[in-house]
Amino acid sequence: MPRKTLNLGILAHVDAGKTTLTERLLYAAGVIDTVGTVDAGTTRTDTLALERQRGITIKSAVVSFEIAGTTVNLIDTPGHPDFIAEVERVLSLLDGAVLVISAVEGVQPQTRVLMRALRRLRVPTLLFVNKIDRAGADAGRVLEAIRGRLTTAIIPMGTTDEPGTRAARFRPYGFDDPAFRTALTEGLAERDDSLLAAYVENELAVTDGRLRADLAAQTRRSLVHPVFLGSAITGEGVAALMTGLAELLPAEAGDPEGAVSGRVFKIDRGPAGEKIAYVRMFAGTVQLRQRLRIETAGGGDVEAKATGISVPEHGEWVRHSRLVAGEIGRLWGLNGVRIGDTIGQPPPTGGQWRFAPPTMETVVAPVRPADGGALRGALARLAEQDPLINVRADDTGREISVSLYGEVQKEVIQATLATEFGIDVTFHETTIICVERPVDRGEAVEVLNTESNPFHATIGLRVEPGPQDSGIEFRMGVDPQSMPMYVYKNADIFADHMAQYVRRTLREGRFGWQVTDCVVTMIDCSYSLADGPPSRRGPLSTPADFRNLTPIVLMRAIEQAGTVVCEPMLRVSLEIPVWAISAVLTALGRLGAAVKHQSLRGDLTTIEVVAPAARVPDLQRRLPGLTGGEGVLESTLDGYRPVRGEFTTRPRTTVDPRNRERYLLSLTRQGARG
The missing domain is CATH 2.40.30.10 (Translation factors)
Known part of the structure; x- marks a missing residue:
């Protein structure tokens, strides 16, 4: 019989204690003999040197233990906003989660970001209020903050004795506690009409078993969130949390006989x-x-x-x-x-990850010029581990750029290159990643067997502006009889290959940025056969002829159409204290941000704005000072708009096909016609 498995995520604001809680769970389950500490760098899940050095989690780690016959695969995830992509990837895989909150600092900015993500994805979540033994711990204040800033759908599972001291204890509520039974029944009845009816008709008819079953059911549907309290350092409250993991979160056996x-x-x-x-x-x-x-x-x-x-x-x-x-x-x-x-087969959950792609990049250079080749290989390895780190090298191969979310991520890349690959690097100033959009229609044709065309193919392409944020659409506008079926087998395969050639070319436009929001149509096509027709008995056309001619034709069409450089715009959601509204609105005005919506909830207000991505890092740096450290900023890509005034160009990674002589020479060097 297949064993039950619970894939569990541990999430928290930086320094709330999630890695320490992971250690305590492993110790309580008998996996480790001693509890590692972040300060000493002895934790099981923070294995990167920089993780141990800085005391933060950067890469998700998996470790397993058993609770009451269930295998728990515990995934320790990053808490820093620069690594939110790593967090989001994990969230789509989870059966349940524990969100750790400090009993001293309470609900912190990243706590609110993570809780919103968990609720959006409907991940069943338990809350663990940690550090009840620390001076300043106040469980009542934290529970009120959770209700006011995270969700009102919480079920406190106990209280604390002697909080703020090393003698702090978690005292679980019992089902024989009248106050707890009443609070639990009322909390569950808000989302269960049958339980409400039974309670109203006869309070005594609502049994312990009914309450336990309903609590588990509503937790697994992410309707309510049980709250446990304790200390990961001392182990207090961890046993109750482990019981909650086994009883309240969904552990399934899965279907081993189904399609993979x-x-x-x-x-x-x-x-x-x-x-x-x-x-x-x-x-x-x-x-x-x-x-x-x-x-x-x-x-x-x-x-x-x-x-x-x-x-x-x-x-x-x-x-x-x-x-x-x-x-x-x-x-x-x-x-x-x-x-x-x-x-x-695709997973039943779909699981499209929701996070904006990086909008920044920086040039990274080796301190020792001789490390250039090794640096390219090392960065390729890092990009493999994180698909949102895009690595580019200019056409000389000497200038290498990487895409980024923030400055901490830059530090991580720098430290990883030094410790894992022995390469010391420096970074240039961070810049914004733009795109290009066609302004008008442009067409170009290169005809087979003409003096200007060294390739055995005819290609004609038309470029037109497409709808905003539509990406690249490729269309075939030629008769299938003009396509080289003897190579590509059928019209669909030929169209797929041509679309690949087109998209590869459009990675770098007139100014070095990707060309997007356009429609590219093939308007002319012919090929050559050794014994004719349609050729004049020319050499046999090959895929290389179509692949290498496409950039020449397409860039001529792009040149005729013209392009405009567009900068990324971010839709920014700010959650700030009410008292900081004036200062934040003033700062937004100076940054050129357009306010779209504003709402009030308790002592917090939410402001939604659209701002140039280039200005948002400045807002992130200033927000803690403007809000007393209470401000939360979330951003998603909101499209692109033409740059006002001067714009920057981007070094190409390939030879520009508009320089035909240099482009053809580069193909000769590569042996591309072979």
Whole structure:
């Protein structure tokens, strides 16, 4: 019989104690003999040198333990906003979560961000108010802050004795406590009409069993959030929390006989440099050496063989012959896989991750020029582990850029390159990532067997502006008989390849930025056969002819159409204390932000604005001072608008096809016609 598995996330604002709680849970479950500490750098899940040095979690880590016959795969996630993408990736995989809140600092800015994400994704969540033994701990104040700033749908599961001292204790409520029974019944009845009716008709008819079952059911549906209190350092309250994990969160056995369905959420490398894919299995079973269909996050299917499997058991990764539904495991042999790829069938939850792509980038340079080649390889490895880190090198290969969320992420990259790869680097000033949009229509054609065209193909392309935020649309506007079917097999395959050539070319427009929001139509096409027609008995056309001619034609059409450089705009949601409204609105006005909506809830107000992405980092830096550290800022991409005034250009990573002589020379050097 398949064992039950609970994939559990631990989330918190920085320094609320989630990594310490992870250690305490492992100790209580008998996985480790001593509790590691963040300060000493001895925790099981913070394995990166920078994590130990700074006392923060950067990469998600998985460790396993048992509670009452259920395997808990505990995922310790980052709390810093620069790593919110790592958090969001994990949230889509969870069966349940524990949100840790400090009994001293209370509900902090990132706590509110994380709770909103958990509620949006309907992840069943328990709250753990930590540090009740610390001076200044005030459980009552924190519970009121939770109701006012997170959610009113909470069920306190106990109280504290002697808070703020090393003797602090968590005293669980019992079902024989009249006050607790009344509060619990009323809280659950708000969302259960049948329980309300039974309670009104005869209070005594509502049994302990009914209350326990309803509490578990509503918790698993993310309707209510039980609150436990304790201290991860002393272990107080952790036993009650573990009981809550087993009884209140959904642990399922999964369907090992179903169609294989899993998702890659993390990529690592082994000692020999081999790729290791972390996979959450939703259904089915993966057997050792089984060939798997992988649907890539960017579209398309590939096949790979699972040459190795390991699963977490009792704090260690153990080699297994299979990975079954409900489990998290590591797979070897999936060399082309990337984060976000689907193994087999798409997961039933869909699980589209919701976070804005990075809008900033910076040039990274090795302190020792001789490290240039090693730096490119190291950055490629880091980009593999985080798909939102995009690495670019200019056409000389000497200037390398990486995309970023924030300054802490830059520090992490710098430290990782130094400690893991032995490469010391410096960074240039951070800049904003723009795009280009066509202004008008442009057309260009290169005809087969003409003096100006060295390729054995005819290509004609038309570029037109598309709807805003529509991306790139490619259309075929030529007769299928003019397409080289002897190479591409059918019209759909040829169209797919041409679309790839077009999109690859549009990565860099007239000013070096990606060209988007356009429609590209193929308006002319012909090919060459050695014994004619339609050619004049020219050499046989090959895919390389179409692939290498496309940039020349398309960039001529882009040049004719013209493009405008557009900067990213962010929709920013600010949650601030009411008393800070005036100062924040003044700052927003100076930054050129347009206020779209404003609402009030208790002592907090929410302001939604649209602002240039280039100005938002300044707002983030100033917000703590404007709000006494109470301000929360969340942002999502809101599209692009034309840059007003001067704009920056971006160095190309490839030779510009508009310089035909240099472009053709680069192809010769690459042996591209071979």
